[in-house]
Amino acid sequence: MAGSGKFFVGGNWKCNGTKDSITKLVSDLNSAKLETDVDVVVAPPFVYLDKVKALLTDRIEVSAQNSWIGKGGAFTGEISVEQLKDIGCKWVILGHSERRHIIGEDDQFIGKKAAYALNEGLGVIACIGELLEEREAGKTFDVCFKQLKAFADVVPSWDNIVIAYEPVWAIGTGKVATPQQAQEVHVAVRDWLKKNVSEEVASKTRIIYGGSVNGSNCAELAKQEDIDGFLVGGASLKGPEFATIVNSVT
Numbered sequence: 001m002a003g004s005g006k007f008f009v010g011g012n013w014k015c016n017g018t019k020d021s022i023t024k025l026v027s028d029l030n031s032a033k034l035e036t037d038v039d040v041v042v043a044p045p046f047v048y049l050d051k052v053k054a055l056l057t058d059r060i061e062v063s064a065q066n067s068w069i070g071k072g073g074a075f076t077g078e079i080s081v082e083q084l085k086d087i088g089c090k091w092v093i094l095g096h097s098e099r100r101h102i103i104g105e106d107d108q109f110i111g112k113k114a115a116y117a118l119n120e121g122l123g124v125i126a127c128i129g130e131l132l133e134e135r136e137a138g139k140t141f142d143v144c145f146k147q148l149k150a151f152a153d154v155v156p157s158w159d160n161i162v163i164a165y166e167p168v169w170a171i172g173t174g175k176v177a178t179p180q181q182a183q184e185v186h187v188a189v190r191d192w193l194k195k196n197v198s199e200e201v202a203s204k205t206r207i208i209y210g211g212s213v214n215g216s217n218c219a220e221l222a223k224q225e226d227i228d229g230f231l232v233g234g235a236s237l238k239g240p241e242f243a244t245i246v247n248s249v250t
């Protein structure tokens with residue numbers, strides 16, 4: 001399995017940063033004291049991936065924020081899994097809600113991307129999560145299970161998958177899910193894996209939470225039994241705060 005820690009914390013830098021700000025952020029991350037049982041991954045914008053990989057110590061891996069659905073070639077604007085591996089990238093975030101709801105990627109397209117990346121040896125951070133109106137309509141589990149099924153139908157194995165539950169209404173809003181709200185969905189996801197994949201996959205797969213996680217709310221969330229880490233957006237752009245979040249999960 002890519003990464004052997006019991007816990008997993010990713011920093012999704014999204015479309016943020018400059019050469020100078022990222023050099024400073026990496027310097028802060030390199031000097032942070034990080035708990036050992038946590039796999040730590042940061043996902044810079046593509047243009048800075050190689051630079052960040054070269055500057056980071058081995059303690060932190062890099063992830064892409066997306067990858068192409070197959071081999072490279074005449075696909076203008078796309079980045080292939082082969083190219084990501086060529087620069088030492090070990091992970092890719094797929095199915096992020098911003099790619100689902102802004103770019104328009106559907107479940108099957110995302111599932112095929114995940115299958116290709118896994119078959120080529122990348123780890124996949126597989127994102128799921130409901131819209132506010134879906135939660136208010138009582139459809140949270142239906143939405144998450146449908147998104148999960150689109151991965152399960154095609155992935156070759158679950159060994160290198162981390163599931164990130166990111167309620168869309170909590171992303172970038174400051175409206176973090178309560179520990180109880182997050183735990184309820186994480187338990188349901190683990191139960192879905194047990195029923196639809198296997199007991200072993202259900203117990204081994206790390207299920208992480210994302211959506212307005214910060215240095216103040218991470219400890220309460222991390223106490224929940226089925227929260228195995230975080231996928232952090234805004235707070236991951238601040239090195240010391242991201243280190244606080246990493247160290248809160250053990």
Ligand SMILES: O=C(COP(=O)(O)O)NO
Nearest residue numbers: 012171172211212233234
């Ligand atoms: O999208 C997110 C979460 O973003 P925020 O922490 O900024 O809510 N992670 O992938």
